[in-house]
Amino acid sequence: MQYLSLEKYRDSLLLLVRVLLMLLFVIFGWEKLTGFEGTIGYMASVGAPLPAVAAVIAVVVEFVFGILIILGFYTRPLAIILAIYTVVTGLIGHQYWHMTGMEQYMAMINFYKNVSIAGGFLALALTGPGKFSIDRK
Secondary structure (H helix, E strand, C coil): CCCCCCHHHHHHHHHHHHHHHHHHHHHHHHHHHHCHHHHHHHHHHCCCCCHHHHHHHHHHHHHHHHHHHHHCCCHHHHHHHHHHHHHHHHHHHCCHHHCCHHHHHHHHHHHHHHHHHHHHHHHHHHHCCCCCCCCCC
16 A cells, blocks of 8 residues: 655645634634624633633734734744633533533533643744745744
8 A cells, every 4th residue: 555645735734724724713702703792701710710811811812813823923822822721711611520410511622622722832943834834034
């Protein structure tokens, strides 16, 4: 069986990786921005410290940083910030260890999705954005 090399597709795949990783963040960052009062209420409901400040941070990190990573601008440092942010939001928003039943199961799924997404961000920080990025200009 011939070895399958993806190296010739590296830059295109890294662009796809950036888009796919950030799709969730840009969509929900936009929703947080356009429904900002509701975002503050949600932050308060999950016990985030300083809910209004937490809401601003969420919008900036998810929406603004999301767009920047898609464009490939400051990709490596923003990917590290997003990895940390994703784990922290999992710890704050998906505390399955305090729950039971189906609620616990759903929160556990979401917590580990956050952990897995953080792994993707760390891989992006390691590989960099590829040729199709502002960072490469």
